[in-house]
Amino acid sequence: MKHGIYYSYWEHEWSAKFGPYVEKVAKLGFDIIEVAAHHINTYSDAELRDIRQAARDNNIILTAGIGPTKEKNLSSPDADVRKAGKAFFEQTLTNVAKLDIRSIGGALHSYWPVDYSKPVDKVGDRARGVEGIHGIADFANNLGINLCIEVLNRFENHVLNTAAEGVAFVTDVGKPNVKVMLDTFHMNIEEDSFGDAIRTAGPLLGHFHTGENNRRVPGKGNLPWHEIGAALREINYTGAVVMEPFVKTGGTIGSDIRVWRDLTNGANEAQMDEDARNSLAFSRFVLGG
Numbered sequence: 001m002k003h004g005i006y007y008s009y010w011e012h013e014w015s016a017k018f019g020p021y022v023e024k025v026a027k028l029g030f031d032i033i034e035v036a037a038h039h040i041n042t043y044s045d046a047e048l049r050d051i052r053q054a055a056r057d058n059n060i061i062l063t064a065g066i067g068p069t070k071e072k073n074l075s076s077p078d079a080d081v082r083k084a085g086k087a088f089f090e091q092t093l094t095n096v097a098k099l100d101i102r103s104i105g106g107a108l109h110s111y112w113p114v115d116y117s118k119p120v121d122k123v124g125d126r127a128r129g130v131e132g133i134h135g136i137a138d139f140a141n142n143l144g145i146n147l148c149i150e151v152l153n154r155f156e157n158h159v160l161n162t163a164a165e166g167v168a169f170v171t172d173v174g175k176p177n178v179k180v181m182l183d184t185f186h187m188n189i190e191e192d193s194f195g196d197a198i199r200t201a202g203p204l205l206g207h208f209h210t211g212e213n214n215r216r217v218p219g220k221g222n223l224p225w226h227e228i229g230a231a232l233r234e235i236n237y238t239g240a241v242v243m244e245p246f247v248k249t250g251g252t253i254g255s256d257i258r259v260w261r262d263l264t265n266g267a268n269e270a271q272m273d274e275d276a277r278n279s280l281a282f283s284r285f286v287l288g289g
């Protein structure tokens, strides 16, 4: 098991440059830095090469996360949007591969966060999502990349809310590099049991996000971490565990995640770093790795 952190912990925008975080997280003791792929197509090849080299020098693995926009939605009823989504993913995956990234996770099968001001078509969106992921899976596989389909809570997406729905979706896609991704924050809202959800995903679990009930770093809230760790051990999970804390207000990240209060009690960067370091020690102990 490898432990990481999403760089958005420290940032307000998905467009923030992620290069400087490689060395920072290495110093904090992490194995992985997860970066937002939303704007990776604006990076030059030279920039990507430098980041890849920094990761190699610091013994850090990169993983990617993404919440596709409505205009790049693989499950849209509009064929032109689906086409734009496929082209966007092919370009994004090509650039992601330049960073030696082997895993991209998020609502790849849909868009994020969902606009609920209009009625949603869960059945149709799911069917088109299966087809859309099926249509980019081989392209990703040829680059050595796993597509990890994130199960999100009802307020952020309607297509997949439980591990069982995630497993059924991934089984329907039927490609070896398409996996289920779970996130403890979302599980806490939707699942009857953390342990059962993890066991349901079992060998299909490809990526795991951690965060407390209020998205503080693991260890600062009320989630049942021992139960979560026991279940991960039971299914012999050896993949990435990436903490995804969101504790600061502001910017697109603050508004997409609905962070309307400072959950750090005014912590400065050094104190936030210390929280991340302590949470990493807690996570290694309680979850393994």
Ligand SMILES: O=C(CO)[C@H](O)[C@H](O)[C@H](O)CO
Pocket: 036, 065, 066, 067, 105, 106, 107, 112, 150, 152, 156, 183, 209, 244
């Ligand atoms: O849990 C999430 C959103 O609540 C997601 O992992 C990411 O924040 C999203 O895909 C954007 O990268």
Ligand SMILES: [Mn+2]
Pocket: 150, 183, 209, 244
């Ligand atoms: Mn997540």
